[in-house]
Amino acid sequence: MEVKAFVTDDDAWVPAAVFTDREDSLLVGTVSFPLASFLTADGALRMAESADRLIAWATAMKLRGMARVEEAIREESPRRKENQPVRFGGDEVHALAVAEVSTTCALSEGTAARFLNDAADLTTSQWQVLEALEVGEISDAQARVILEQARSLPAEEAEKFSTVALLRTQTRQGRRRTPSELRACLRRLRECLHPESLAARKASAQRERGVWFSAEPDGMCTLSARLAAEVGMAIFNGLDRDARQASASAADLRALPGSCDGPDSPSAEDHRTLSELRADALAHRLLGGFDGPDAGAFRAEVVVTIPVGLVLGSGAESAGTLAAAELGGYGPLDAPTARRLAALSPTWHRLFIDCTSGQALGVGRTAYRPPKALRRYLYCRDGTCRFPGCTRQAKACEPDHTIEWQDGGTTDAGNLAMLCRKHHALKSVGAWTYRQSSPTGDLMWRSPLGRDYSTEAVDFGTDLFPLQRPDPPPF
Numbered sequence: 001m002e003v004k005a006f007v008t009d010d011d012a013w014v015p016a017a018v019f020t021d022r023e024d025s026l027l028v029g030t031v032s033f034p035l036a037s038f039l040t041a042d043g044a045l046r047m048a049e050s051a052d053r054l055i056a057w058a059t060a061m062k063l064r065g066m067a068r069v070e071e072a073i074r075e076e077s078p079r080r081k082e083n084q085p086v087r088f089g090g091d092e093v094h095a096l097a098v099a100e101v102s103t104t105c106a107l108s109e110g111t112a113a114r115f116l117n118d119a120a121d122l123t124t125s126q127w128q129v130l131e132a133l134e135v136g137e138i139s140d141a142q143a144r145v146i147l148e149q150a151r152s153l154p155a156e157e158a159e160k161f162s163t164v165a166l167l168r169t170q171t172r173q174g175r176r177r178t179p180s181e182l183r184a185c186l187r188r189l190r191e192c193l194h195p196e197s198l199a200a201r202k203a204s205a206q207r208e209r210g211v212w213f214s215a216e217p218d219g220m221c222t223l224s225a226r227l228a229a230e231v232g233m234a235i236f237n238g239l240d241r242d243a244r245q246a247s248a249s250a251a252d253l254r255a256l257p258g259s260c261d262g263p264d265s266p267s268a269e270d271h272r273t274l275s276e277l278r279a280d281a282l283a284h285r286l287l288g289g290f291d292g293p294d295a296g297a298f299r300a301e302v303v304v305t306i307p308v309g310l311v312l313g314s315g316a317e318s319a320g321t322l323a324a325a326e327l328g329g330y331g332p333l334d335a336p337t338a339r340r341l342a343a344l345s346p347t348w349h350r351l352f353i354d355c356t357s358g359q360a361l362g363v364g365r366t367a368y369r370p371p372k373a374l375r376r377y378l379y380c381r382d383g384t385c386r387f388p389g390c391t392r393q394a395k396a397c398e399p400d401h402t403i404e405w406q407d408g409g410t411t412d413a414g415n416l417a418m419l420c421r422k423h424h425a426l427k428s429v430g431a432w433t434y435r436q437s438s439p440t441g442d443l444m445w446r447s448p449l450g451r452d453y454s455t456e457a458v459d460f461g462t463d464l465f466p467l468q469r470p471d472p473p474p475f
Contacts, residue, residue, distance in 0.1 A: 094113075149165070168185050178391070180389075246280075398424050443456075
């Protein structure tokens with residue numbers, strides 16, 4: 001590739017990439033962008049958006065080429081020694097394709113195999129996803145999320161899944177979802193479309209649980225575990241509560257007269273992040289030394305949103321429909337586990353939802369600080385921080401008055417939204433602004449550059465009952 005500079009009619013210098021550097025290259029043509037140093041902030045963002053579309057097209061071309069590599073090797077029947085036993089489980093063509101892609105593209109064989117598997121899916125059952133990627137309607141990251149969620153579905157359901165999944169890459173208001181947002185949305189959709197019940201699949205997946213140790217540099221390690229969602233969520237929430245209590249205690253200690261932060265001070269490590277404090281809490285809980293008031297087994301709050309009919313046993317979990325509960329911070333939960341958690345919890349907070357509309361039912365309360373009942377409603381309605389693209393759980397966020405209290409704003413659901421500390425600060429300083437556009441809590445944001453974005457309240461109807469409601473039109 002050769003980069004040249006030329007002058008356009010309006011005298012704006014533009015770097016041009018001319019793809020003529022190799023005689024055997026199949027890439028021919030010229031691509032140009034304005035010089036970034038001449039652009040405004042909005043223009044630079046538009047340039048980045050345009051580059052994303054180019055990357056999406058190039059990724060689609062790469063995947064089409066990789067799919068053809070394996071197909072062509074199979075057609076050309078490469079030579080092999082006679083009287084040799086069949087190797088690679090009979091799939092020698094795939095092994096040859098992996099070796100070719102790995103050496104040509106300078107990839108590990110594991111990465112090359114993943115690319116070839118993705119390419120095979122995208123050129124067959126997931127062709128709609130590849131076409132959307134090629135024209136820049138979705139990003140390569142979004143395409144990978146769709147493939148990841150579709151792979152465990154039977155072939156006849158996978159194509160139906162991708163059709164609906166492509167609509168879910170954008171919100172109802174047309175904002176593109178981030179990969180994390182899309183993964184959470186499609187996890188619910190996948191549960192609804194899977195012909196096998198969630199309870200049966202969970203029973204099978206339980207055999208995959210385990211704990212693994214991996215050595216890391218600098219005297220560190222990674223300890224990972226695969227557990228039932230409700231167990232892992234309870235452990236994480238418990239560690240998070242321990243960490244936040246330790247952080248609050250450290251803040252109180254620093255506020256005492258005569259406190260100092262020297263290396264020998266008892267508060268020397270009081271500036272640990274929440275992530276560090278969670279790691280320390282895990283070690284203290286497992287190895288001893290935890291002397292807090294809640295020492296022993298975790299009694300962490302796990303929020304489960306349960307349709308009323310499911311608790312009463314009137315809803316049946318079956319193929320194609322799912323009267324599902326929601327485990328806060330995770331997603332769909334099978335009915336037997338939801339009923340067990342409801343029965344075992346000594347004090348569990350009920351938040352009923354309408355099984356027809358999927359909207360949470362609740363009432364607002366007028367006061368400066370939202371009472372617990374109103375906070376619980378906001379946790380369910382918002383789900384996460386309501387800043388565009390942020391996926392921090394609502395329980396770790398702060399309630400924000402859309403119209404500030406000092407400006408006459410009230411403390412009710414129609415004037416509150418959960419924001420994480422960082423995005424709360426962006427709103428408080430006036431850099432980003434938002435308004436609530438509907439009684440259900442949808443927010444319309446405006447950036448400092450004048451760009452508009454939207455975020456939507458959790459809609460259990462859309463996610464848990466996709467086959468009973470019309471799909472939104474494509475944007």
